[in-house]
Amino acid sequence: MLAEALDAGDVAALQIRLKDADDDAVRRATEALLPIAQAREVAVLMNDRADLAVELGCDGAHLGQEDGDHAAARRLLGPDRTLGITCHGSRHLAMEAGETGADYVAFGAFFPTTTKEARHRAEPELLEWWSEFFELPSVAIGGITAANCAPLVQAGADFLAVVGAVWNHPDGPAAGVRAMNRAIAEAAG
Numbered sequence: 001m002l003a004e005a006l007d008a009g010d011v012a013a014l015q016i017r018l019k020d021a022d023d024d025a026v027r028r029a030t031e032a033l034l035p036i037a038q039a040r041e042v043a044v045l046m047n048d049r050a051d052l053a054v055e056l057g058c059d060g061a062h063l064g065q066e067d068g069d070h071a072a073a074r075r076l077l078g079p080d081r082t083l084g085i086t087c088h089g090s091r092h093l094a095m096e097a098g099e100t101g102a103d104y105v106a107f108g109a110f111f112p113t114t115t116k117e118a119r120h121r122a123e124p125e126l127l128e129w130w131s132e133f134f135e136l137p138s139v140a141i142g143g144i145t146a147a148n149c150a151p152l153v154q155a156g157a158d159f160l161a162v163v164g165a166v167w168n169h170p171d172g173p174a175a176g177v178r179a180m181n182r183a184i185a186e187a188a189g
Contacts, residue, residue: 002033005166005173006040009181012159013082015062017047030056043082050076050083060084060103065093074101084139088120091129098136105130106161109142110152115163124155131156146176146183153187160184 005011014037018026030046034057037044046053046061050073053061060082063073074083084104085097094105107122107130122142130138137158144152145165152160162180169176 001173002036003040005177006037006042008174008177011040011042011177013043013045013059015045015047015161016058019047023052026052027056030058034058045082045084053077053081062086062106070097070100070102086141089122089126090120091126094130094134094138098134102136104137104139104159106139106141108140108161110140111143111145111148113143113164115142124151127152127155127157131158146179149180149183150187153184 006014014033016026016030016033018029021029026049030044030052034044038059043059046056046058048061048063048067050061050063050068052058054076058081060077061073062084063070064086065088070083070085077083082103083101084106085100085102086106087093087097089107094107097105107126109120110122110124127138127140138156139159139161140152140157141161144160144162149160160180165180166173166176169179
């Protein structure tokens with residue numbers, strides 16, 4: 001199923017996000033998923049854990065604000081692995097992330113989401129501001145679908161992080177990827 005989804009269109013990265021799993025389960029999942037994604041030149045990012053990203057050969061890690069020392073994670077990942085940092089709706093946190101050496105900043109949630117409790121909300125204007133003043137890429141997160149992504153693309157999001165839009169698509173994940181790719185192309189048009 002993962003291979004079909006990744007083959008269906010443009011996918012920049014796959015995040016391994018297993019919040020309630022123990023380290024052994026994360027290792028097993030990563031060992032199964034990593035070769036599928038990397039064979040398609042799709043970066044694999046470990047959620048929350050820079051140490052596991054390095055140990056398992058992932059392309060990088062994505063950290064939230066409560067996921068440890070971001071500067072230490074940058075050092076651990078080194079210059080060849082990606083570090084992304086969630087900045088919620090905060091300009092200040094985004095600028096700090098850039099100073100820490102993040103390779104991208106993530107803003108959101110932009111829409112209601114069932115993936116996790118969205119304590120922070122972001123507006124498209126934040127993406128406009130970021131893209132006007134900074135070269136560091138931005139990722140929009142939170143409840144994004146093919147039906148609602150246009151304002152985020154038009155506001156300057158460099159990437160869109162999606163879960164349900166792909167994995168819960170009624171016609172399957174490959175159809176979800178195709179739908180997202182179409183919607184992004186139309187919005188960027």
